[in-house]
Amino acid sequence: MSTFDPGLRKEIIEAIPNLRAFAISLSGSVDRADDLVQETLLRAFANISSFRPGTNLSAWLFTILRNLFRSEYRKRRREVPDSDGVFAATLTTNPDQTTHLDFEDFRSALDRLPPDQREALVLVGASGFSYEEAADICQCAVGTIKSRVNRARRRLGEMLSIDTIEDFGPDQPTRAAVAAIHRP
Amino acid sequence: MEDEQADAGALGTGGATISQLRRGVTPAPGTTLGRDVQSKIGQHLRAMYDDVVRQGVPDRFLDLLAQLDEPANSEGKDGKASGEGKQR
Numbered sequence: 001m002s003t004f005d006p007g008l009r010k011e012i013i014e015a016i017p018n019l020r021a022f023a024i025s026l027s028g029s030v031d032r033a034d035d036l037v038q039e040t041l042l043r044a045f046a047n048i049s050s051f052r053p054g055t056n057l058s059a060w061l062f063t064i065l066r067n068l069f070r071s072e073y074r075k076r077r078r079e080v081p082d083s084d085g086v087f088a089a090t091l092t093t094n095p096d097q098t099t100h101l102d103f104e105d106f107r108s109a110l111d112r113l114p115p116d117q118r119e120a121l122v123l124v125g126a127s128g129f130s131y132e133e134a135a136d137i138c139q140c141a142v143g144t145i146k147s148r149v150n151r152a153r154r155r156l157g158e159m160l161s162i163d164t165i166e167d168f169g170p171d172q173p174t175r176a177a178v179a180a181i182h183r184p
Numbered sequence: 185m186e187d188e189q190a191d192a193g194a195l196g197t198g199g200a201t202i203s204q205l206r207r208g209v210t211p212a213p214g215t216t217l218g219r220d221v222q223s224k225i226g227q228h229l230r231a232m233y234d235d236v237v238r239q240g241v242p243d244r245f246l247d248l249l250a251q252l253d254e255p256a257n258s259e260g261k262d263g264k265a266s267g268e269g270k271q272r
Contacts, residue, residue: 009249016245021236038248045252106228125226126233157221 008057012044015058018127019065025122026069028111040065059129062137066119109159113152120148121156 019040023033043064044051051060110118116138123134124145131149135142 009253013241013246013249016241017237017239020239020242021233024236025233034242034244037245041245041248041252102224103228103231106225107232110229110232121229122233125229153222153225156225157218160221160225 008048008051008053011057012041012061015061016041018058019061022062022122022127023065023069025110025126026066026115026119036065036069039068043068056133059133059137062123062127062129063139066137105160106156109156112159113155117148117152117155120145121152124149 016037019037020033023036023040024030027033027036040061044061047064051057113121119138120134123129123137124131129137131142131145135145138145
């Protein structure tokens, strides 16, 4: 049994925060995400000889994690209702530039996406993988990833636009301001 | 045209024009509202993700890697001394 080469070990450690973020987006639970990352590391260690140096280690680890999730965790997700969008429940702070309400809207919209679409969107839009890399990780065609990402964006856009309408609709000051501008 | 500009000004960074909101229109990506919502989606997504990334590497994973890396712990007897000659 071999040990991790020090360079590889360092790279693996550097990939862990990203693996966790991806795992949380898949599983919707921090605890399960961390278990998933742990299993990924064990699997990576056991199969380190199948990793070809010089290729994308991060994509390799993401692929392992995703496959583990697909084979074991998806069933569990159905069994254990965990619909409250735990992704952002881990968050201690909201991003400065957005309001709390916006952010809540966003995370609940993200949780409502079909898993395939959410996964593609996260890989491309947050993990920073190219469409090609995301296609490798998800073991599908590049065109499939592109269309999933597009559909995810469109659906989120629709959900968030509706939320926006609800937010702004009854806002009296805004309406008053608009009315004032429109007055000749 | 003029109305839309005025509306957009009144709403500030909100994105959609009031008249669009009132009509309940969800413009396709590429229109003003579409683009604003899309850029907001990107921001939120990265903010959410980066918040987890910023938490760094929990100790349990460093411990795990240290354990895995410990030759003594890997398959017991087949440790360093006997393993080295046979590698490859």
